[in-house]
Amino acid sequence: MTVSPPRRLYTAAEMQRLFAPRSIAIVGASATPGSFGAVTLANIAGPGRFEGPVQLVNARYPDIGGRPCHPSVSALPETPDCVFVAVPRDAVEGVVRECAQRGVGGVVLFSSGFGETGRPERVQQQQRLVAIAREAGMPLLGPNCVGFMNYGLGIVGTFGAASFRGKPEAPAVGLVSQSGAVGAALAQAQEHGLVLSHLLTCGNASDVDVADQVAYLAADPACRAVACVFEGMAEPARFLAAAALCHEAGKPLVVHKLGTSARGAAAAVSHTGSVAGSHAAYRAALEQAGVVMVDEIEALLDTTSFFAKAPRPTARGVAVAAVSGGACIGLADRAEEQGVDLPHPGEATMAALERLIPEYGSPGNPCDMTAQVLATPKQLHECFEALMADERYGALVVAHTFAYEAATARIETLGRAAAEHGKIACNLWLTQHLEGPGAWESERHPNVATFRSMRHCMAALAAWHRRADWLARRSEGAARLSAPDAAARAARLIDASPNATLTEREGKAVLACYGVPVVRERLVQSADEAVAAAGEAGLEALPALPVVLKVESPDIAHKTEAGVIRLNLRTAAEVRAAFDEVMARARAVQPPARIAGVLVQPMVPQGTEIMVGARVDAQFGPMVVVGLGGVFVELLRDTAVRLAPVSAAEARRMLAELKAQRALAGFRGAPPVDLGRLAEIIARVSELAADQRQRIAELDVNPLICDGERIIAVDALIARGAAAAQGSDRGASRH
């Protein structure tokens, strides 16, 4: 399967006139109260809003509320940077054409009824808009979109009700939402103090899409972190490129992916025609790109705001304090659940806490400070100070159980301690506190991240450490392991096979090109040859060293199910009998299978079985999958996935993700698996998958038998072409 190279991202400079215009025009501006044109005008040109010139276009009015109104874009006195288009669907194309001719910097199309209807003529109508815009080098937002907000410039560029609480001051989040309604809903977090620099939506994403918008925010200094929610995209590789721009700019990117379920993905198709894609592939690709993923939409903004405020962690440890023992317990529960470490305080810290906290409290971590400390500003400050000063901690989480008068002062005390030590404080409202003392101040404080969910808080802290690890290993070497000529040799072998699915023998030869150890074998045509091969193939001491017989056929992929495999043969008589049996079974297969002969292999002693697979994802290209073989993969779907190729170091991290990873450390008396050697083999398979992406749709090395440092592939399946990819991304064992 071929994945074509993605369209390049718009540069920030190309999108500058669209998203940070010096002048705006509204086509379809209206005096009719409540109409799209009227609300858009009020949103953009109302008091305290955009300070640049706003020109209006509507042939029906000479002026609107005293502003001159022009009959067409061509008739405008000045060429606007950004044009908002609020006209009926059939008038849109003419307006876009005029804008292109006039040299406008970008257009925003509110009208719906285009590509999202799925009707061919409407899809074509949309394609014409895009063609006009691209021809003119004029970025186009929409159609069917609710527009965008650049809060710093006072631009509320939408036709509906929208939050605007003034220009952002504190560390701001830039929000990108494929769905306009979802974006507008999330942006209401500004009502309770959350600081947004932008809300960018893209509707049908016919031209500018979420990837372009993320790339734009990477370059705009108004935001310190980027939040993005989307359901799907035509070219996710563009999003990965945008993520890379965020990282170059030092901006964390936090994503919630919609459409991760079968039903959700189906709804995505009917919503914007988006293909939600494989959630596993998205997750793998985005996490490899250093993106922070949140698993519920409600966690998107609090997590991103945390990242906008948090410096790099100075320590893995997190301190937890509250005036409620119950809140301490709850936070400790969620910390453990999310993998956040709560180390005990150092001696000096402990001494300070013991001095400060009365006997019915609990100095330590978590630290139950008691209401008495809370009520005494000096003691409270000293408690925060003691915890923030401890080098074991990079962050302090404080649960606020009461949200009354004193809250504001406490937030300030907490924030001051964080600022003094260059660390982050997390304020956790145990009550869902949005209004009233302290709430607004907590959201706006540059050193205090605000959470209303213990789980979101601890998940964000865990992601913060994971991201720091990711940043630290970006310099990690990822030298190619396989031989320089591996790709060419393997390609020749694949091309030489007449089979859609390579036989085991052919598949193992391909693996061998990449240095993957495979079990020795002889292909034989008779029982006599089989017995000879069993002796000759290094099995000197028959019957002490048993052998395996397997029918070699391009038409029998699942040998165990077909009964054409015999294990553990110890005597010449057993080998002879087995040969006749498996050939008889193979000849009985319907429809008749082509039989290349019988493979004779040494019986590899038991060990830990690993499955290494690869497939070409329709959107992301080659992916590598690892799991413990057998039941773990087949019943429990316990696998780790990455874009291919991966380095050996990354392969080791894949192994560490497996739920059953303890089996690798030596289970029931088995020796521990040599993780370094195994990781290297996984990396080699991933190089194969990446190199041969044009030739191979799917590949399964299953099982790879690991006995200490002796690791060997005893079966392999390689399928070519899209058709062969069906029905087996689960890596069934076929030993």
Next chain:
Amino acid sequence: MTVSPPRRLYTAAEMQRLFAPRSIAIVGASATPGSFGAVTLANIAGPGRFEGPVQLVNARYPDIGGRPCHPSVSALPETPDCVFVAVPRDAVEGVVRECAQRGVGGVVLFSSGFGETGRPERVQQQQRLVAIAREAGMPLLGPNCVGFMNYGLGIVGTFGAASFRGKPEAPAVGLVSQSGAVGAALAQAQEHGLVLSHLLTCGNASDVDVADQVAYLAADPACRAVACVFEGMAEPARFLAAAALCHEAGKPLVVHKLGTSARGAAAAVSHTGSVAGSHAAYRAALEQAGVVMVDEIEALLDTTSFFAKAPRPTARGVAVAAVSGGACIGLADRAEEQGVDLPHPGEATMAALERLIPEYGSPGNPCDMTAQVLATPKQLHECFEALMADERYGALVVAHTFAYEAATARIETLGRAAAEHGKIACNLWLTQHLEGPGAWESERHPNVATFRSMRHCMAALAAWHRRADWLARRSEGAARLSAPDAAARAARLIDASPNATLTEREGKAVLACYGVPVVRERLVQSADEAVAAAGEAGLEALPALPVVLKVESPDIAHKTEAGVIRLNLRTAAEVRAAFDEVMARARAVQPPARIAGVLVQPMVPQGTEIMVGARVDAQFGPMVVVGLGGVFVELLRDTAVRLAPVSAAEARRMLAELKAQRALAGFRGAPPVDLGRLAEIIARVSELAADQRQRIAELDVNPLICDGERIIAVDALIARGAAAAQGSDRGASRH
């Protein structure tokens, strides 16, 4: 291990004077602004608060703010029902004694510094208070508690800031919180409209505890559902009794258990000295008692409020509607995650939706209604009507993405549709909307449940269906399966063994009393006897039917690790050699093991391996545990747990909980396990565990080999006494 019978719950009548008093006294009432005594007085006797008589006690004042003040409880003109005590710790005992003498109905002790300090003299001081109260039949709340609120009576019985938004009107939630601060924090949900009837806290829970309080709310008609958060309790059986009272009263009980992690449990000990106990045991026991468990504290009140409003489900299906395709996708994702079914609408519904919704929307389920429908009240009403009328749906979830002016009217439209059809509507604020149009109305509407988290909403709907299933099966027969004399016979066998851990032979004999099928065996003392037994024990056709040899020793529990087991012996020579080998290994065990001989058993053919275990939990008594054997139990902890005994039907539900349950349906060519037969065997083991709880600390049947309907135990371990229970609640396979 012995679990003593729990102290009985206070009856509601006994707690009536404490929690629903006709008159109140405040001891330590004060005129000093901000003091506990002054705030308590203002909370209880302020305008719009408790309407009954409030008497004050403080020898330092003749009156406070015009109210007469008395020198002692004895000097009060009338005997109060409920006395709040806000005096220093050392004065508490005298006050409690006076209250007891005076015949007070119940006392609330705010003072701290008692049992929670862990200091022996303080613990004793607390015990004296309890002794005085119990002697007088006077329920005692606290010490170290923040009191209680009975909002319907206007009683805000606490010494700190507290929410009170008038007397409850809509379906109310009764809230019980072990932690006062957590309870007070949660109760602030009233500020945005959530309706609470009570907040009951219990501090050190020296006398009245959360179980008593849940029992009280079961009887109080002011609430329709009960929410409870706690970290641990001395006698959880009392809580199960309280849960039963809730169900008798038709009130759902929703629980968040704190201290589910190791760190959280440690923090619980230092908080209130509570033993958090085994989370698995709590979960099993509470779910078996029909309690709804929520896994984060933030879900407690919205879930309970849902249950206070929701009628019994009329259908399993849930409909989802929004004006945002993105919100529809997100809800579909969370529905699938939580196991909520979103069936497609019926034909009539679909026809109505297609008529109502414009082309850029998506009639169906989820239903993207579009902003156009939202903006047209009649169309919106008809959309809700069409979905609510569909018999496939018992509930309708509507996501509100905008929270502006029109929200109130939309909530009313939604609630009306729900009320007309006797169903529940869930209003999901995609923005975290607490204040402003519609927010208050949404919380107060008797037919609309309010959520601010898609996950909480879908989890509540899933729990609603689980609870309905639980209610439906309460009439399910649970006839005892084992023979009437099984308990007596097994007890004799256990008592006859001299071993702390019974040998395999002894253990299997005990299992056989309960009708659990066990593998045949002979105990032999020599190689000759072993060969003879191998032939005689039904193994007519040696070497075709292989046998197993195992050393029988009370000192070797883990036979595989000790190397004293040989499988799959096919010839007399192999049996003879194996006998010598295993005896030699057994004699080499250090410290020397007692050897009873060697067991000869037929080799049971491969099949699906199941582990059935039991242990006596320190708090809940006998529990039964089921898992797939081997890696599933040992590496993945994939087990289901219940209080013993269980019925065969319950055992089947345990099997359905296993992540690896697909293995039971026939995996890799193995025949499907006979689930009815397996469930029956699990039930029998659970009867054994329950009957023999005084004799057996732990029991492991591992593996139980299942090959279709042929199911047989090939090993068993039974440990007596508390000491023997150590180090193996994981059911390691010892075949």
